[in-house]
Amino acid sequence: MPKKSRTKKTKSSSRVLRKSAKRLTSIQHQREKKVLAYDIGGTKVHAAIITEKGRVLDEVRVSVDFSKGKAEVFRQWIDAGKSLLQRHPEVRHVGVASAGPLDPAKGRLLDPTNFKDADGKTWGVVPISKLLSRGLGGIPVVLENDAAAAVMAEHWVGAARGVADGMILTLGTGVGTGMMVDGKLVRAGKGLHTEGGHMIIRAGDVSAICGCGNHGCIESYLSGRSFERRARQALRAKEGDAGFSGQELAERARAGEPEVRALFEEYAELLAVAIHNFVVLYAPKTVVLAGSFANAADLFLEKTRTHLEELLVRRRHGVDFLPKVVVSSLENRAGVLGGAFVAFQQIIC
Numbered sequence: 001m002p003k004k005s006r007t008k009k010t011k012s013s014s015r016v017l018r019k020s021a022k023r024l025t026s027i028q029h030q031r032e033k034k035v036l037a038y039d040i041g042g043t044k045v046h047a048a049i050i051t052e053k054g055r056v057l058d059e060v061r062v063s064v065d066f067s068k069g070k071a072e073v074f075r076q077w078i079d080a081g082k083s084l085l086q087r088h089p090e091v092r093h094v095g096v097a098s099a100g101p102l103d104p105a106k107g108r109l110l111d112p113t114n115f116k117d118a119d120g121k122t123w124g125v126v127p128i129s130k131l132l133s134r135g136l137g138g139i140p141v142v143l144e145n146d147a148a149a150a151v152m153a154e155h156w157v158g159a160a161r162g163v164a165d166g167m168i169l170t171l172g173t174g175v176g177t178g179m180m181v182d183g184k185l186v187r188a189g190k191g192l193h194t195e196g197g198h199m200i201i202r203a204g205d206v207s208a209i210c211g212c213g214n215h216g217c218i219e220s221y222l223s224g225r226s227f228e229r230r231a232r233q234a235l236r237a238k239e240g241d242a243g244f245s246g247q248e249l250a251e252r253a254r255a256g257e258p259e260v261r262a263l264f265e266e267y268a269e270l271l272a273v274a275i276h277n278f279v280v281l282y283a284p285k286t287v288v289l290a291g292s293f294a295n296a297a298d299l300f301l302e303k304t305r306t307h308l309e310e311l312l313v314r315r316r317h318g319v320d321f322l323p324k325v326v327v328s329s330l331e332n333r334a335g336v337l338g339g340a341f342v343a344f345q346q347i348i349c
């Protein structure tokens, strides 16, 4: 057989093989169980169809205007889910990761901090699971706190994959905490979720005012919003001055501005103190940093690790308490993946 035609034949059979492999993968995808998952925050909603292996098959992200009132916000949440369910009618379970506080067992939001109408009126207690289920045609809905969902997602398919003792710190508008010990989520008493962002690390520091009404909370230093406020204070800038968004400050530090670099050094030290305090309580093997401020990790992560090692120097003998500190690998999908994880747990139970 001439060489040319043999090559042709090999090429065409490999194409056939590729095609059938593709078809097989697509059949496997169709056979995998799927759920609809939500990540609900104070400015947007992210909904996705996710398989039991943590694959995101389809997703929508919508900005939500809370100023139009609760009914309109619910309509937007429901529409986002409905658009996905129309394309995936076989999906019969929904998992929701939401900003809190909330009661996961009863499926209720408990006057969530960042959900407010235009006149500043807060929402009070809202049976979110029941209302979403009704809007989505009666399919069951389970609810979870967003930081709790995120730590479960990291444990399932992220940076703490397969790690039984792990924790997450979400460094966003606020600071959220989620812990897993022995593969199980750690809850607080009274059916609540741990509010680690409000652990006080510098009592009486009037320069660090927290939204909770206290001074010196972890959140009052380590949230993106707090970092921006502290930068304006330190550099004597006024509200509205340009160059003080988290991203701009990171760029200024990368460009070598010493005052801004010093702020990131303080951030690294305080983050190490915060992590130390969680380590002595929960002994996580891996600490995952997530949220938009984790994008600036190149400016503080190494120093955080060094400070943490110093703080834990006496806790490395016998049982080594020093955890791995890493940045989330799930980008901005930890919330929906966590929502999916809790929905799958419901299916298994």
Ligand SMILES: [Zn+2]
Pocket: 197, 198, 199, 210, 211, 212, 213, 214, 217, 219, 220
């Ligand atoms: Zn606080």
